Amino acid sequence: MYAIARIDLAKVASFGWQVRMQRRGVKYGKFFSDRSYGSREGSLRAAQQWRDALVAELASQTRVCTPSPRNRSGVVGVSKVSVIGANGNHYFFWQATWSPEPGRRRCVKFSIQRYGDDEAFQLAVQARERGVQ
Known part of the structure; x- marks a missing residue:
């Protein structure tokens, strides 16, 4: 259930799953309502699919370490x-x-x-x- 939390707020009739994560200072999030997806299980499947797609997209954005202009040794690290x-x-x-x-x-x-x-x-x-x- 990485990055997925259940939200049950009876007073405002809000039931569903919340996906939230942060990478390199950027926050990502989306709410999956049980009503919109037909059931608790349907909204969970949608949340997991969205999370998995986001994780795959972020993983493909590799960081390449290059020397900073402040680097005087010429070797990263x-x-x-x-x-x-x-x-x-x-x-x-x-x-x-x-x-x-x-x-x-x-x-x-x-x-x-x-x-x-x-x-x-x-x-x-x-x-x-x-x-x-």
């Missing part, structure tokens, strides 16, 4: 970061970030002091590639 230690020193890293599944974010840092700038960058690029596969 790889950036140079600095951390201020407890002693006040600045430490620089190349950081790789990715999302292994919806709602989760992973990142790993490679020390420029330990690996050098070029090798730390390459390690971050490799970690990003492994993470998104």
